[in-house]
Amino acid sequence: MVSDSITNASIPSIPNSKDFAKKKRTNRSAKLKQCKLDARREQWLSQGAVKSKGCKDGLGDDRKERDRALENSRQREEDNNNDRSIHHESDSESPSNSPVNSLLSGGGTDSATNFGGSSGSSSSSGSSVCGSSTGGCCSGSITEEEEEDGCLDDWEAVADALAADDDNNNNKTEVEHDNPCYQSPSESQLSVQSDSLHDLTSEFGLDSVNSMPDSARVGYNMRAWRPDDAFRPQTLPNLAKQRSFPASDRRFVPGGVPWTCNNVLTVPSSCPICCEELDFTDSNFLPCLCGFRLCLFCHKRILEEDGRCPGCRKPYKRDEIESEASVQGGSLTFRLARSCSMIARS
Amino acid sequence: MVDFGRVQKELQECSRDMEASGIKIAPVSDNLVHLSGTIPGPIGTPYEGGTFHLDIKLPDGYPFEPPKMHFVTKVWHPNISSQSGAICLDILKDQWSPALTLKTALLSVQALLSAPEPDDPQDAVVAQQYLRDYQTFQGTARYWTESFAKTSSLGVEEKVQKLMEMGFPESLVRSALEAVGGDENMALEKLCSS
Numbered sequence: 454m455v456s457d458s459i460t461n462a463s464i465p466s467i468p469n470s471k472d473f474a475k476k477k478r479t480n481r482s483a484k485l486k487q488c489k490l491d492a493r494r495e496q497w498l499s500q501g502a503v504k505s506k507g508c509k510d511g512l513g514d515d516r517k518e519r520d521r522a523l524e525n526s527r528q529r530e531e532d533n534n535n536d537r538s539i540h541h542e543s544d545s546e547s548p549s550n551s552p553v554n555s556l557l558s559g560g561g562t563d564s565a566t567n568f569g570g571s572s573g574s575s576s577s578s579g580s581s582v583c584g585s586s587t588g589g590c591c592s593g594s595i596t597e598e599e600e601e602d603g604c605l606d607d608w609e610a611v612a613d614a615l616a617a618d619d620d621n622n623n624n625k626t627e628v629e630h631d632n633p634c635y636q637s638p639s640e641s642q643l644s645v646q647s648d649s650l651h652d653l654t655s656e657f658g659l660d661s662v663n664s665m666p667d668s669a670r671v672g673y674n675m676r677a678w679r680p681d682d683a684f685r686p687q688t689l690p691n692l693a694k695q696r697s698f699p700a701s702d703r704r705f706v707p708g709g710v711p712w713t714c715n716n717v718l719t720v721p722s723s724c725p726i727c728c729e730e731l732d733f734t735d736s737n738f739l740p741c742l743c744g745f746r747l748c749l750f751c752h753k754r755i756l757e758e759d760g761r762c763p764g765c766r767k768p769y770k771r772d773e774i775e776s777e778a779s780v781q782g783g784s785l786t787f788r789l790a791r792s793c794s795m796i797a798r799s
Numbered sequence: 800m801v802d803f804g805r806v807q808k809e810l811q812e813c814s815r816d817m818e819a820s821g822i823k824i825a826p827v828s829d830n831l832v833h834l835s836g837t838i839p840g841p842i843g844t845p846y847e848g849g850t851f852h853l854d855i856k857l858p859d860g861y862p863f864e865p866p867k868m869h870f871v872t873k874v875w876h877p878n879i880s881s882q883s884g885a886i887c888l889d890i891l892k893d894q895w896s897p898a899l900t901l902k903t904a905l906l907s908v909q910a911l912l913s914a915p916e917p918d919d920p921q922d923a924v925v926a927q928q929y930l931r932d933y934q935t936f937q938g939t940a941r942y943w944t945e946s947f948a949k950t951s952s953l954g955v956e957e958k959v960q961k962l963m964e965m966g967f968p969e970s971l972v973r974s975a976l977e978a979v980g981g982d983e984n985m986a987l988e989k990l991c992s993s
Contacts, residue, residue: 726862726897728805745898754863755897763898 724748726763740769801857806831806901813902822905824855825978827985828992832857835979836868836905840948841913845940846874849948852982853908854884855901865895866904871982875936875943877917877926886911887921958983962990 723730726747735748745764747755752769755761761768810831813824821839834855840846852871858864868891870884878887890899890907899907920926929936955976961983962972967990975993979985 726805727802728808747897751897758863761896763896766894766896 721746724751726751741765741767743767800859801832801861803831805862806857809900809902810834812900820902820906822902822909824901824905827854827979827989834901835871835982835985836901838905838909838912840944841909844913845937846876846912846944846948849944850950851912851948852979852985853905862897862900865891865899866901867891868904868908871985873943873947874912875925875940876912877915877920877922877929878911879925880922881925881943882922885921887916887919958986962986 720736721731724735724747725745727750729748729750731746731748736746738749738752739746740752741762741764743762743765745762747763755763756769810824810826813820813822817823823837825835825837827833827835834857836853836855838851838853840849840851849872851874853868854871856867858867868886870879870886872884873881874884875881879885886908888907888911890896890904915929917926917929925936928939958976959969959972962976963969965987967975971990971993972986975986975989976983979989
């Protein structure tokens with residue numbers, strides 16, 4: 454829901470200025486489209502709510518239907534360039550759907566597959582971008598501005614922001630913009646998306662994983678590829694467990710970041726102080742830089758007494774504890790990822 | 800309140816590698832707050848060949864507070880009181896950490912036997928001797944080890960005899976002596992409490 458409102462609010466300004474002429478030309482179809490789009494959104498919101506409750510069986514069928522609709526619409530687009538509304542509708546429904554689904558279902562998997570499915574077979578390169586909020590924004594922009602150039606221009610803005618140093622990709626994008634080839638807009642978008650994300654993630658994965666916001670980005674990068682993706686960089690660790698939420702936070706990027714390194718190496722199954730099992734919160738709780746883990750109860754008790762880490766005997770620092778605990782929570786990581794993508798867009 | 804779950808686990812883990820470490824911990828009473836520990840004298844020291852018994856009492860705050868330990872066996876050592884058996888060791892006082900266990904604490908005591916700190920003495924007389932006349936110190940420490948820390952088989956039989964004369968059956972006396980590591984007084988205490 455949040456990403457929907459964000460995209461609705463933030464996106465129209467850019468392409469409105471850029472594509473004023475185009476807008477005029479397709480004013481009628483745009484109005485028609487908007488009506489349909491609203492209805493569609495209502496429909497998808499309600500459906501997404503149902504889906505999020507766990508019945509994911511219908512997704513495949515929905516996807517197939519959408520694929521078919523997309524194919525048909527493409528054919529029609531090629532034959533008759535005036536008939537845009539259908540394509541827009543079919544094209545728009547999936548991206549507007551995907552962020553909703555991703556938010557409701559709480560994980561990137563569904564939305565990723567939705568996006569891949571909705572864009573047809575062209576997305577076989579596995580650019581399952583929608584797991585992250587960046588994907589949500591991009592798809593949102595596609596939703597709002599269905600005019601092919603507007604959509605691509607908008608994407609260009611995103612791509613510029615995302616991969617400012619990636620000249621090749623930008624050139625490629627521009628070439629495709631100049632050429633109003635409508636047969637494969639989603640293909641070109643997706644390939645650009647995946648390429649630029651590829652570079653981004655390899656940068657992030659190798660260079661800038663040392664601070665907390667970056668760790669959030671790493672989390673978002675995880676979702677840019679599926680584990681079985683052929684284009685997935687081999688430098689990325691295997692993140693199959695990233696999708697199952699409870700075990701995710703402490704397993705990702707082995708050896709990438711000092712503190713994650715500690716996590717991976719020394720996550721005990723039970724608290725060394727009280728010998729009780731460490732639950733999810735406890736095992737994500739790293740109160741001291743020395744890497745000594747303990748359960749929250751024992752930690753609280755120690756704070757009440759001498760307040761020194763049992764592992765290194767250094768006094769605990771309270772601010773570090775709080776920031777650590779909050780950033781390790783999955784929800785905040787997700788929010789950080791979204792805000793990162795917002796920054797990247799503007 | 801002592802964390803009995805943890806104490807239980809510590810005892811299990813200690814008995815698991817007792818052969819390697821030579822360190823034994825056994826409960827004296829049933830409620831696990833009173834334990835007895837046994838450490839072998841470190842090889843290459845005047846304490847070599849001896850078996851040293853310690854009395855361990857767990858405070859309510861254990862493991863957040865250090866266990867209270869003192870030597871039952873008489874020891875001639877600058878950091879151990881020759882009178883009371885009190886131990887001067889930082890990890891048993893302000894440097895205790897809840898991450899330490901009874902076994903690691905006993906290992907530290909064992910390390911203290913092989914590395915005396917005469918500048919921070921518990922027993923001033925021993926420390927003086929250690930600093931001024933190291934040879935005499937070694938002789939005395941070895942003699943004390945021979946006298947108090949070694950339990951010959953004959954000694955065991957004598958203790959059994961002595962305890963049986965107090966009116967305890969032989970099987971109980973033997974098992975009690977075994978449980979406390981051969982210490983006569985602790986065996987008597989165990990026999991009386993059981």
